[in-house]
Amino acid sequence: MTKVMLNGSEMEFTETSDMPLLWAIRDIAGLPGTKYGCGAGLCGSCTVHVDGKAERSCQLTLADVEGRSVTTIEGLDPSGNHAVQVAWRDLNVPQCGFCQTGQIMQAASLLAENPKPTDEEILASMSGNVCRCGCYQRIVAAVRLASTGS
Structure with missing residues (x-):
């Protein structure tokens, strides 16, 4: 089990810790704003914030973000007013x-x-x-x- 602060709320993922963060965000957490683009970290479509820094979620696993804070576009400003x-x-x-x-x-x-x-x-x-x-x-x-x- 992997615990992550996702958009300000603690979330526990029971999937294997080598699951790409992108898939956990989209398929498990149900947050479709983070996009799959190239799968190689080259296009930036999957960019999220990990502890406030821009990171490519297709290149990170759940293990990489365990205990850390992840922010997606849905959590940047819930009202869309960043x-x-x-x-x-x-x-x-x-x-x-x-x-x-x-x-x-x-x-x-x-x-x-x-x-x-x-x-x-x-x-x-x-x-x-x-x-x-x-x-x-x-x-x-x-x-x-x-x-x-x-």
Whole structure:
């Protein structure tokens, strides 16, 4: 049995400890916001926060997060009003939307660590998150907007 703080609530997983965190989040906890993209940690669609840091959930097992705090897009702000989520809506960032939860989680982690990043710092932090629609300019603009608080 693996105990994890998931979105602020303790959850016990009875599955084997080598189960990928992504599958535990989606299939066991029933939280569909975290997406499967590449399965190799290269696209960022499965990004969650582990103890406040952006991590690729497809590359972590339940054993890796035992006793730790995991936050998914559903737990970032239950009302959907985290500054990054608001900026995403205000600037109509998504096109297809598939990668956006991972993008938002990566951006929120960046802003928690660096509340006023430069465009270069935004690009560096977001570079591991792939957007097949090419919405990169809107993504950077939304992170910039969320960092200003206006």
